Amino acid sequence: MFLLAMGIACGMLLMTSLLGPKRKFADKMEPFECGESQLVSPHQRFSVKFYLVAVLFVLFDIEAIFFFPWAILFRRLGMFGFIEMLLFILILGIGLLYVWKRGGLDWE
Amino acid sequence: MELLIFYPLAGFCVVLALGVVLNNSPVGSAISLIGMMLGLAGIFVLQQAHFLAILQIIIYAGAIMVLFMFVIMLLNLKEGDDTGWIARERNLLLSVLTGLLAVGILYKISGILFTAEMDTPAILPDSFGTVATIGETLFTDFVLPFEVASILLLAAMVGAVVLAKTKLD
Amino acid sequence: MEPILAPESIDLIALAPVIVLSVFAMMVLVLDLWGGRNKTLLVFISLVGLLMTAISAFAKHPLPAYSFNDSYIVDHLSLFFICIFTLSSALTILLSVEYNEREDIRAGEYYALILFCTVGMILLASSTDMIMIFLGIEIVSICLYVLTGIRRNDHRSNEAALKYFLLGAFATGFLLYGMTLVYGSTGSTNLFKIAEFIQNPSAQSNPLLLMGLVLLIIGLGFKVASAPFHMWAPDVYQGAPTPVTAFMAVGPKAAAFAAFFRVFAEAFPEMSPSWETLLSIIAVLSMFVGNLGAIMQTNIKRMLAFSSISHAGYILIAIIAKSSLGSSALLFYMLSYTFMTFGAFGIVIILGRKGEENLEIENYSGLAYKHPIIALSMTIFLLSLGGLPPFAGFVAKFYIFSAAIQEGLLTLVIIAVLNSAISFYYYLKVVVFMYMKESEAEFKISLTPMTLFVILIGVIGTINLGIFPNTIIALASH
Numbered sequence: 090m091f092l093l094a095m096g097i098a099c100g101m102l103l104m105t106s107l108l109g110p111k112r113k114f115a116d117k118m119e120p121f122e123c124g125e126s127q128l129v130s131p132h133q134r135f136s137v138k139f140y141l142v143a144v145l146f147v148l149f150d151i152e153a154i155f156f157f158p159w160a161i162l163f164r165r166l167g168m169f170g171f172i173e174m175l176l177f178i179l180i181l182g183i184g185l186l187y188v189w190k191r192g193g194l195d196w197e
Numbered sequence: 198m199e200l201l202i203f204y205p206l207a208g209f210c211v212v213l214a215l216g217v218v219l220n221n222s223p224v225g226s227a228i229s230l231i232g233m234m235l236g237l238a239g240i241f242v243l244q245q246a247h248f249l250a251i252l253q254i255i256i257y258a259g260a261i262m263v264l265f266m267f268v269i270m271l272l273n274l275k276e277g278d279d280t281g282w283i284a285r286e287r288n289l290l291l292s293v294l295t296g297l298l299a300v301g302i303l304y305k306i307s308g309i310l311f312t313a314e315m316d317t318p319a320i321l322p323d324s325f326g327t328v329a330t331i332g333e334t335l336f337t338d339f340v341l342p343f344e345v346a347s348i349l350l351l352a353a354m355v356g357a358v359v360l361a362k363t364k365l366d
Numbered sequence: 367m368e369p370i371l372a373p374e375s376i377d378l379i380a381l382a383p384v385i386v387l388s389v390f391a392m393m394v395l396v397l398d399l400w401g402g403r404n405k406t407l408l409v410f411i412s413l414v415g416l417l418m419t420a421i422s423a424f425a426k427h428p429l430p431a432y433s434f435n436d437s438y439i440v441d442h443l444s445l446f447f448i449c450i451f452t453l454s455s456a457l458t459i460l461l462s463v464e465y466n467e468r469e470d471i472r473a474g475e476y477y478a479l480i481l482f483c484t485v486g487m488i489l490l491a492s493s494t495d496m497i498m499i500f501l502g503i504e505i506v507s508i509c510l511y512v513l514t515g516i517r518r519n520d521h522r523s524n525e526a527a528l529k530y531f532l533l534g535a536f537a538t539g540f541l542l543y544g545m546t547l548v549y550g551s552t553g554s555t556n557l558f559k560i561a562e563f564i565q566n567p568s569a570q571s572n573p574l575l576l577m578g579l580v581l582l583i584i585g586l587g588f589k590v591a592s593a594p595f596h597m598w599a600p601d602v603y604q605g606a607p608t609p610v611t612a613f614m615a616v617g618p619k620a621a622a623f624a625a626f627f628r629v630f631a632e633a634f635p636e637m638s639p640s641w642e643t644l645l646s647i648i649a650v651l652s653m654f655v656g657n658l659g660a661i662m663q664t665n666i667k668r669m670l671a672f673s674s675i676s677h678a679g680y681i682l683i684a685i686i687a688k689s690s691l692g693s694s695a696l697l698f699y700m701l702s703y704t705f706m707t708f709g710a711f712g713i714v715i716i717l718g719r720k721g722e723e724n725l726e727i728e729n730y731s732g733l734a735y736k737h738p739i740i741a742l743s744m745t746i747f748l749l750s751l752g753g754l755p756p757f758a759g760f761v762a763k764f765y766i767f768s769a770a771i772q773e774g775l776l777t778l779v780i781i782a783v784l785n786s787a788i789s790f791y792y793y794l795k796v797v798v799f800m801y802m803k804e805s806e807a808e809f810k811i812s813l814t815p816m817t818l819f820v821i822l823i824g825v826i827g828t829i830n831l832g833i834f835p836n837t838i839i840a841l842a843s844h
Binding site: 333336337339340341346348349353355358 | 371372373374376381388392395434435437438473475478479482483485486489495497498501502504505508509511512515516518527
């Protein structure tokens with residue numbers, strides 16, 4: 090089974106490199122980096138819009154960290170733990186609703 | 198065995214911490230800081246503090262450092278500025294004070310090391326610091342702080358949007 | 367199968383004010399998203415929420431009641447404080463309605479943030495666990511940073527918010543570090559357990575614990591704007607929207623004092639010699655810095671900021687006295703301070719118009735000839751702040767001083783009386799401007815009904831507490 094999968098994968102790679110058409114020109118020979126040009130000055134001003142995203146990311150990240158111990162203890166906490174976490178998520182859900190409606194996630 | 202992991206990790210942390218201070222570009226400093234935090238997380242794991250290690254990686258090395266990077270990018274320091282702040286910090290008084298502090302700390306540490314007069318560490322149960330133990334306390338004894346934390350986060354979200362949203366109305 | 371974990375001593379009735387107010391705050395937040403530009407509904411809901419909160423606070427019997435593993439307490443101190451908080455938040459909202467209209471503060475989050483801030487204040491006054499106290503302080507501070515900077519197109523507002531945030535974050539660091547050290551050396555974050563641990567004299571001399579205490583004092587001292595941690599206060603008071611300034615001077619300050627009282631009178635009474643001296647120094651410094659600083663101000667908001675620093679000094683004396691008399695003096699002082707401060711800031715708001723806030727003391731010249739009643743009210747508030755009978759400020763100060771004398775703090779009382787005398791200089795300066803100078807320009811004041819209503823409440827409260835203080839004193843000294 091494993092060998093079969095390996096064979097197919099390698100075979101596909103080999104076949105495309107042998108059979109595929111190749112057109113070489115300058116732009117294409119550059120390393121590909123998400124469509125961005127390679128050589129730009131690293132000193133570009135970032136929009137303040139990134140900042141809001143970063144702050145919200147920190148906040149939701151902190152929210153997420155609380156799930157780790159809860160998930161591990163899920164069975165032992167029983168119904169109470171479930172309600173507890175539900176309340177926590179509900180309150181932060183209102184936060185998410187607010188941020189969303191207020192356009193905090195829009196990219197203008 | 199523990200020491201075999203500890204020393205490389207600690208050395209890694211110290212080197213990167215120096216990197217934070219000595220690096221010429223703020224971005225370089227920030228990257229060194231991320232590396233150092235990862236190293237610290239490793240040391241936490243070694244000390245059985247698993248939850249702390251997770252926190253260190255996800256919150257600090259992840260989220261907070263992203264924020265740091267954005268601030269650095271936002272400030273947009275130019276070539277000249279980069280070196281400028283280093284030069285300003287090469288202030289004699291500051292260097293002397295920091296040096297004195299470092300010597301003092303080293304002296305104290307060496308005193309402890311050579312006379313071996315360490316406080317005997319408290320005997321902790323094996324599970325101390327693991328995610329499950331922290332969860333047990335967090336979700337039973339500290340239910341109220343846990344729920345209040347969500348209100349704090351909510352208030353912070355509102356604050357972030359009110360202050361940082363470019364167009365508000 | 368391991369046993370199911372169940373928490374102990376959950377008491378939702380004791381927690382009722384927090385729950386009610388949080389629900390209302392979230393309601394305001396969500397309603398604003400669909401409410402459009404009309405904020406009347408939000409104001410109404412906020413006020414109803416505050417009223418319900420105050421009522422629900424009395425649901426718990428008998429007192430004192432401990433819940434959530436002894437980390438949350440309902441007692442007379444917390445009940446009285448909750449009443450002060452809801453009153454001050456309601457007055458802030460009343461002051462804000464017309465001010466926000468005038469100054470073009472459109473954000474509906476404004477009211478939600480005030481309510482969230484009040485939630486934090488209630489938690490601060492009711493917590494007996496350092497983790498809860500920390501969370502309470504953070505909720506209060508974050509809401510205040512944002513409220514300070516809510517006028518986003520105003521440079522002063524931005525500057526004030528930034529300064530407040532940076533210094534506040536720094537102070538929070540001190541506070542948290544202090545808490546960590548106390549936890550490390552006593553093994554608990556619960557104030558009662560700490561008090562129990564400290565019974566042992568050998569535990570008291572632990573240098574880490576002492577260090578922790580000092581850091582706690584620095585952190586809390588910053589939050590109540592006491593000298594030498596007062597640097598932020600004048601700039602922030604000046605830059606914040608005026609209703610927020612009034613709010614800051616009363617509610618969050620009272621909450622921080624409540625936390626101060628809880629931490630030092632409940633967890634560390636055994637160690638009082640070590641913190642009393644430090645607090646006395648801070649109290650004396652605050653009084654002098656506040657009063658001498660206020661003399662030099664030409665801006666009325668800055669002057670009131672310095673005056674509030676000096677009042678922090680007087681209130682600290684009540685905490686140093688720490689007896690039950692001290693706690694009731696603290697409560698009475700905070701209530702009278704609420705009335706006078708909101709009254710005074712109400713008048714500051716009335717004197718301004720869109721685009722020109724008229725915040726210089728010179729702008730008050732000749733006010734008595736044009737608007738005698740407003741000038742008279744301002745005089746009442748200022749004299750009461752200075753501590754002249756028959757106003758509330760006098761009784762409040764008298765009460766604190768007698769509590770302090772009973773504890774043998776004579777030197778402190780003498781310094782405080784001396785400072786009260788100094789404070790008359792700058793309070794009377796405004797009165798002199800109002801009554802004895804010619805007006806330079808025509809007054810174009812905004813006589814808006816809700817602001818006038820707040821001033822009326824302030825006048826009634828100030829005079830009533832000054833002449834008939836007995837009912838409130840009886841309530842405060844339960």
